[in-house]
Amino acid sequence: MEFYHLKSFVAVAKAQNLTKAAKELHTTPPAVSAHIKALEQELNVTLFERTSKGMLLTPQGIALREKAQNTLNSAHDFIQSASLTDAALTGHLKIGLNLSSRVLNCQDLLMQMQSEFPNISLELSSSNSSQILSDIEAGKLDGGYTFDQSGSEFLAKFIANRNITTVMPKVWVNSQQSEFELLENGTWIGMGTSCPFDNELVSRLPKAKISHYSSYDELTRIELVSQGFGASFVDESDLVGLPESVHQTSIIDFDLPLFFVVSARRQKEPLIQALLNQVALQTE
Template sequence: MELYHLRTFVTVAEEQHLTRAAERLFTSQPAISAHIKALEEELRLTLFDRTPKGMQLTPAGQQLFERAQRTLAAAGDFMHAAKGLHDEVLGSVRIGLNTDAEFLRLVELQSKLSARHPQLGIEFLSGRTGANIPALRIGRLDAAFISGDCNEPLLISHVLREEELAIAVPHALRDQVVAPDIFALAQLPWVYTSPDCAYYRLMQSLFDGHGCTPVKTMLADQEDAMKAMVAAGVGLGIMRRTEVEAAAREGRMHVLPMTLPTITLRLAYLRSRANDPVIRALCNALTDVWQLEEEGLALRETG
């Protein structure tokens, strides 16, 4: 029995789907099936029931699942400990972004990491929360900034700050806005974000609670696009309060006098990589950049 057999077994059990497991492991579905078959033959046990709903663990598979997880975790800790014996953190770290560099303090983060670990390559990759989470799950990203809740069991997330949000109003619509009349606001044109964005979910909860849906004029996935569309009079939009207030001071839009719930900004990565020297180096740098507790990010861990 090889470690990759156990890794395949655990991944299929977590995904309950051969194709998704293959995507996470960067291999083909036939290869995944072959690994499972070989493991079942060696153990002389049936580990999965193949059902129309996917791969379901048998009672024997359920008993072995946690043991397989612990075995993989121990092997991972062994490798991480070996890497930690090197004087330098080597390799690269791919970090998914979900908003602008200034807000995420990327210059400070790059400076800290490069000064402490000059052999570590740093890659900042643009994206959004809804795309970053699945990219983390299948290993295309090492870590990612995300906004909102993180209920993904495979991930650990650390709270960095609470984002204060506001409704931005174009000049042309200012006289039509009656706050906090939700029904009146729903009749006005809105610039939407994508459904997997935390801002969208906030807007949805705001209006769903009153049984109405705001008029959609277009979708803008990026903060700068949202700002440009609101300033151009396309519709209202939800943005970070600091951005709306700055644009209001420039005379480009107005801030609706209405308090919105905050959205949590987080850093997330795979739980199985918590002891990876690369992830630890990143977390230590973030602790300093964001001036978190002395004990580090672990005090604010969620997920």
């Protein structure tokens, strides 16, 4: 019995279609069909019923599918474990940042990765949580910091709860209106579509107006606030060195859980495992 026979069996069981399974396996439908036939002959069972609706598992096929998947998983884990013992692990990782690298304390992670895996290069890419999750799912990012752990397609490591506070132009402040009224009636600088910050704003101040200006970079938003373009949510750690023209208020502060997220289907890859191990060390 060959492993590629089992791979074809599992792929067809999942897709219920030879063409789709072949595409997933980067081969041809006749090749997949031959693998299934060889496996059926060796096991002396019929694994699939060929119907107008596709390739449907027989009772024998259903009974053997999970065992086949477990066998493939064990082989994959063995290979990945062997790869991780290689001190010369080489590759490139692209990480999404939803906050500044200073706030996320990326310096420690970068230094530790450089020390443990000198042949792995790291690229940092700033964005908002929603876009980071989308890029991880699409394979454009290898991992990232987000305020959302989303669904089962992701593996999330809890980092910390972050306190989110509010900054607004100091020229707004007056004795006629409370800070809450100023924020409710004023214009807000957004972070982008589906960003948790913008979602919190709609939830807490449904009457607030989001301006045409938005930025996922916190320092850029603070600069826009200082120029009078509107108010903004920022991480509390970014209050260091606020411009004189910016006023901070805690009246609608809230916490958001911060996670480090990777694709669940990639969690056993050597580069991803190396990254997750170092992220875990930073949170201990």
